[in-house]
Amino acid sequence: MMTQYRIQKPIRLLFILLFVNCQFSIFNCSAQTNQFYSIEYSTGTLLGASSNFIQKFSWRGGQINGQIFLIENVAIGFKLGFNNYYSNVSPQMYDFGNGTRLYANTYRYIRKVPFQIGAVGHILPNGMIKPYLGLFFGLCYATETAMIQDVQSRKENYGFIFTPELGFYLKFGKNSPAGVKMSIAYNLATNKYTIGMREFKDLQSLNVNIGFTYMVTKR
Numbered sequence: 001m002m003t004q005y006r007i008q009k010p011i012r013l014l015f016i017l018l019f020v021n022c023q024f025s026i027f028n029c030s031a032q033t034n035q036f037y038s039i040e041y042s043t044g045t046l047l048g049a050s051s052n053f054i055q056k057f058s059w060r061g062g063q064i065n066g067q068i069f070l071i072e073n074v075a076i077g078f079k080l081g082f083n084n085y086y087s088n089v090s091p092q093m094y095d096f097g098n099g100t101r102l103y104a105n106t107y108r109y110i111r112k113v114p115f116q117i118g119a120v121g122h123i124l125p126n127g128m129i130k131p132y133l134g135l136f137f138g139l140c141y142a143t144e145t146a147m148i149q150d151v152q153s154r155k156e157n158y159g160f161i162f163t164p165e166l167g168f169y170l171k172f173g174k175n176s177p178a179g180v181k182m183s184i185a186y187n188l189a190t191n192k193y194t195i196g197m198r199e200f201k202d203l204q205s206l207n208v209n210i211g212f213t214y215m216v217t218k219r
Helices: 002-030
Strands: 034-048 061-072 074-095 100-124 127-148 151-171 178-189 193-195 198-200 203-218
Touching: 002 034, 034 074, 034 178, 061 203, 074 127, 074 203, 100 151, 100 178, 100 203, 127 178, 127 193, 151 193
Parallel strands: none
Antiparallel strands: 034 061, 034 203, 061 074, 074 100, 100 127, 127 151, 151 178, 178 203, 193 198
């Protein structure tokens, strides 16, 4: 029952975040509203204690996001992402303490799926290049896995995540609704997990994202 409660509580909070985001969308439908929607490729590396578990840079990830402007240079944003961090540790001898010893590679994985909403400020909202600074918060679902031969240790957990993000939009042309978006984001999640004898108290990463964006103007 305790495990079920821990899973259901973050899910309820996720629906609250979705509801709040929908209210901002409805609020802006009565006036002209600029909106950005993006599909992005996401890369990154782990920081903090988790970087000792997986040191390798990750090329496996992606995210979708959008921004709905409240006024000319301030928007409410949302994003849903996925990142898979992977490392293959060279063969070494493992002693399991019961007379069993194994010489094998270790395969390590951390997969995370954050959903966030936040506030975004644009410096040049009407320019060809639109730099912005965003602050996002939300929920992060993550799994951590260590596999030695056929022996696997896997953890599953939820946490809160906070992300400052710096990026820019670049339009394909002066009157074009399409363009590219690039950003760099620092992610700090409260996910806690234990793998073997190691205990990790948070999940940090630095991610670089690039993708295609499309602007919609509603009146």
